Amino acid sequence: MQSLTNIYRLGIKELWGLLRDPIMLLLIAYCFTLDIYTAATATSDSLHYASVAVVDEDDSPLSRQIIQAFYPPMFIKPVRLYSMDEVDRGMDTDQFTFSLNIPPNFQRDVLNNRSPEIQLNVDATRMGQAFVGNGYITQIVNGEITEFVNRYSATNSLPVGIQVHTSFNPNLTRSWFGSVMEIINIVTTISIILTGAALMREREHGTIDHLLSMPVTPFEIMMSKIWSMGLVVLVSTWISLLVVVHAWIGVPITGSVALFLTGAALHLFVTTSMGIFMATVAKSTAQFAMLFILILLPLQMLSGGSTPRESMPEFVQNIMLLAPTTHFVELGQAILYRGAGIEVVWTSFVWLLAIGSVFFVFSLMRFRKSIVSMGS
Structure with missing residues (x-):
């Protein structure tokens, strides 16, 4: 019972120390609110209000049908017609992301099966929209041409139709995925920072010497930092999940929040231990920051949150199981x-x-060794 009392009181001391650190409190508040909202809504990889310039040298019903197929929210409406010189200047001055050139006699050549060509110019400096928009525009043009040609010729439709049903995210809304993944990343990041910073603060301020003079063990000191900093992150995760993700962004939560928080508590048990281990290895706050970046990047990039694990090399998949x-x-x-x-x-x-x-x-072995060395 005395050991539990020591762990509890030392943990309360850590919480009071955190409350007296306004920079750390501001970091926690920002990460679990604005950072999650920004990651979910501001970094969209879908096509959204892209600018398209059209040079229509055919001026036929087919060319006008193609032009009218570009509509919001993927493209800016209305799509305006330009001359070739205006389009060239607009692409050079970053006015347009895409320019479509419909050649003369395009409709006549299509109906006569002469395989005319449409030129699509893409501003590849806008990598996100350029990559996605290229496929969208190609599908739109091909679809409008096919619909137009089918009015004038008999077609043989395929005997099989594909019905696509999208589960769990019917509208493929990126914010649903991005917000939850950002919470997972933030839980890992903040938990390592809090526990590591707590130990580094003890060392730099010299308060670790006071702890060594008290009748407490390294196990009790370490457990107090784990439960106190883990509790801060766990409560912040719960509030952020309900207020920011569910209420603010509008992401439906299908499963049990309590079950997810239980998994988060187990994850915090790991990451807080990692933070203490890293703080015992580092000799200064700068070294801790460098070591933190070195470890955090592969943890987040190779976890399966950004890209499916199945697409990674088998060796990486096996390593990341640890x-x-x-x-x-x-x-x-x-x-x-x-x-x-x-x-x-x-x-x-x-x-x-x-x-x-x-x-x-x-971490406990390293922490005990570190405390013994500091005490001597």
Whole structure:
């Protein structure tokens, strides 16, 4: 009971220390609010109000039908007609992202099966819109030409029709995916920063010497930092999930929030232990920051949150099974998107518990050694 009391009181001390750090409080507030909203809504990789300039040298019903097919929200409406010189100047001055040149006699050549060509110019400096818009415009032009030709010739339709049903995100809304993935990234980032910064602050301010003179063990000191900083991140995650993601952005939460927070607590057990381990390895705050970046980037990029793990090399997939973010992303997507229960995500829970136990033991050994060296 005395050990639990020490862990509790030391944890309260950590919370009071955090409350007296306005910069850290501001960082937490920003990351769990505006950062999540920005990541979900401002970095869209879909086509949205792209500018298209058209040079219509045919002026036929088919060319006008193609021009009218470009409508919001993918393209700016109305699409205006320009001369070739105006289009060239507009592309050079970053006025247009796309320019479409419909040649003379285009409709006549199409109806006579002469395979005319339409020129599509793309401003590739706008990589996001250029890559996606190229495919959109090609599909639109081909679809309008096919519809137009079918009015004048008999067609043989395929005997099979494909019906596409999109599950879990019917409108393919990117904010639904981006907001939840950003929460997962922020949980990892902030938990490592808080625990690592708490230990670095003890070392730099000299308060670690006061702890060594008290009747407390390294285990109690480490556990107090884990539960206090983990609690801050867990409460922030709960509030952000309900207020920012669900109420503000409008993402429907299908599964159990309590089950997701349980998985988040296991993930925090791992990441807070990692933060303490990194703080014992680093000799200064600058070294801790460099080590933090070195570890955080592969944890986030190779976890399966940005790209499917199946698309990665098999060697990377196997290595990342030892990373906690892999299993946290897996259970987060399963619970919040697909409404999965414990019978589906229990393997991820077991993985996190096992990884957390290993990290905790190694961190405790390193922390005890570090405290002994500082005391001597």
